[in-house]
Amino acid sequence: VYPNPKVEPFIKEQFVPARFHIKDQQPAFQRFNAQWTPTILILDSDGTERHRIEGFLPSDDFLAQLRLGLAHTARLTGNFAEAERLYRELADDPTAKSVAPEALYWAGVSRYKATNDGAALADTARQFQKRFSDSLWAKKASVWAA
């Protein structure tokens, strides 16, 4: 997916990028437990892994995964408002269909984490009755239905 007019600028803007080749950088593969290629890891600024992508993806799906990784990073470092914003953008973006159900699920979780209000989860379960109802994520959210 490199070079790509959407992927490259996004990586340059959002990440500190590093690349390792299987032939001459095996220690890095072992250090980060990369057991297949391509593997993409998203780490927070303290070096903790927050998202892992294994296997090739077309550019739209790859970009959606990178955005999902940023949203996970925000959520898992306690920035719930930013996480919810990023997840909702993904859930509503027609170019990010491959991650939209997952993004809707985690948007609800982020809202709940920010507010400690169970209504955020119940509302998310209701949204899944209208959108992505056949997805695994709808099943996961079904326990939140009031």
Next chain:
Amino acid sequence: MAIQWKSDADQALAEAKKAKKPLLLDFSAAPM
């Protein structure tokens, strides 16, 4: 302009911490 990939993990980690930005690590078998 192409992505300026780093090849040293520790250098990348230090820069990410300083810049407060997440890291993207790409493990590849493709020609570079």
